[in-house]
Amino acid sequence: MNIRHDWNYEEISELYDLPLLDLVYKAATVHREFHDSTQVQISSLVSIKTGGCSEDCSYCPQAARYSTDVEAEKLMQPEDVIAQAKVAKDGGASRMCLGAAWREVRDNRDFDNVLEMVRGINDMDMEVCCTLGMLNDEQAQRLKDAGLYAYNHNIDTSKEKYEEVITTRTFEDRLDTHKSVRKAGVSLCSGGIIGLGEEKKDRINMLITLANYAKHPESVPINTLVPVAGTPLENNAKVPSWDLIKMVGIARIMMPESAVRLSAGRLELSDEAQAMCFMAGANSIFAGDTLLTTDNPEFKSDRILFKNLGLKSKDPFEDGEKPETNERYKENSAKAKMQAKVKAWKEEMAAK
Numbered sequence: 001m002n003i004r005h006d007w008n009y010e011e012i013s014e015l016y017d018l019p020l021l022d023l024v025y026k027a028a029t030v031h032r033e034f035h036d037s038t039q040v041q042i043s044s045l046v047s048i049k050t051g052g053c054s055e056d057c058s059y060c061p062q063a064a065r066y067s068t069d070v071e072a073e074k075l076m077q078p079e080d081v082i083a084q085a086k087v088a089k090d091g092g093a094s095r096m097c098l099g100a101a102w103r104e105v106r107d108n109r110d111f112d113n114v115l116e117m118v119r120g121i122n123d124m125d126m127e128v129c130c131t132l133g134m135l136n137d138e139q140a141q142r143l144k145d146a147g148l149y150a151y152n153h154n155i156d157t158s159k160e161k162y163e164e165v166i167t168t169r170t171f172e173d174r175l176d177t178h179k180s181v182r183k184a185g186v187s188l189c190s191g192g193i194i195g196l197g198e199e200k201k202d203r204i205n206m207l208i209t210l211a212n213y214a215k216h217p218e219s220v221p222i223n224t225l226v227p228v229a230g231t232p233l234e235n236n237a238k239v240p241s242w243d244l245i246k247m248v249g250i251a252r253i254m255m256p257e258s259a260v261r262l263s264a265g266r267l268e269l270s271d272e273a274q275a276m277c278f279m280a281g282a283n284s285i286f287a288g289d290t291l292l293t294t295d296n297p298e299f300k301s302d303r304i305l306f307k308n309l310g311l312k313s314k315d316p317f318e319d320g321e322k323p324e325t326n327e328r329y330k331e332n333s334a335k336a337k338m339q340a341k342v343k344a345w346k347e348e349m350a351a352k
């Protein structure tokens with residue numbers, strides 16, 4: 001089977017309407033052609049900057065404008081993040097994903113600290129992924145120079161549904177960040193959420209956007225909405241696990257080489273439903289008892305599940321080379337600090 005980038009709505013609609021077990025059979029066959037079906041990539045998440053976000057993503061407990069239990073915190077210290085990465089590595093994680101409740105990356109001290117975290121974790125021979133909101137070409141390059149392996153930036157839903165879910169940025173803004181990530185030669189992680197109130201056409205169009213890229217995202221997280229009290233979507237109907245299995249299977253068929261990640265919402269799934277997702281081609285999970293702010297299955301229960309299903313965790317850098325950290329990232333930090341000083345001095349002079 002060759003890799004395609006020209007999927008059309010009708011053919012995916014046919015897959016969507018297949019009897020579920022026929023779809024799973026097709027997807028499982030593709031999965032076995034491209035992957036070792038016993039291997040699952042394990043990522044661990046840490047929320048390096050929690051809450052207080054200026055965006056209005058209607059699913060997100062970290063948006064400042066919604067009244068949720070999440071309290072805004074400052075950026076974590078690099079040494080604390082690196083210590084958490086060590087624990088995750090000992091638990092079998094090959095990738096550490098650092099999440100920040102930011103609309104976008106800014107060229108400031110916080111970003112310099114994130115670069116230090118990236119460098120420290122890459123030095124531990126773990127893949128480092130960041131999800132920091134929108135970024136530009138230069139920022140993507142600085143992350144790459146620090147040793148970043150992947151960048152997560154979800155499209156979440158279809159272009160058509162997007163403005164019902166988020167109004168403070170556009171679908172195009174998301175795609176622009178993807179361009180910067182690709183330009184810097186960083187692996188792209190992008191997927192979406194089911195349970196936002198979307199229809200079949202939105203689910204299909206979301207996958208078509210990702211699968212018709214000239215290069216498929218190397219990871220495709222499929223999140224199920226975790227409804228959080230205080231967010232506009234807190235009372236959304238629960239998504240049947242059949243829908244998740246279907247989405248995983250379709251993503252597997254459309255993007256055969258990518259890692260399809262079972263992401264938020266795993267706590268609500270039975271072991272059997274998770275097994276069906278692995279059968280349909282999921283080959284990555286977030287492990288650890290918290291995602292960013294919500295709960296996730298404990299390491300221990302995942303270990304039992306893996307044992308029962310005969311699954312193994314994948315080693316880091318099996319699908320791509322370890323990025324070399326480049327001393328340029330330090331020079332850039334120094335340059336940014338100098339520019340900030342000059343700007344402050346100019347403002348001071350103008351005020352006199």
Ligand code: SAM
Pocket residue numbers: 059060061099100101102103131132133134152153154156192193223224225226227228264292
């Ligand atoms: N602020 C950055 C951004 O939005 O890109 C990074 C962090 S943001 C929390 C990362 C992703 O988490 C979102 O794009 C969304 O797909 C997912 N997410 C957030 N809240 C969720 C929820 N309640 N249920 C499921 N997925 C959620």
Ligand code: DTB
Pocket residue numbers: 045061097099131152154191192221222223226263264290291292293294295
């Ligand atoms: C992704 O697709 N899902 C993760 C990760 N990428 C950053 C985040 C899920 C967040 C779920 C809600 C929370 O814990 O705050």
Ligand code: SF4
Pocket residue numbers: 053054055056057060061062063100101102103133
């Ligand atoms: Fe902010 Fe990201 Fe949450 Fe949106 S999803 S409110 S950008 S943290």
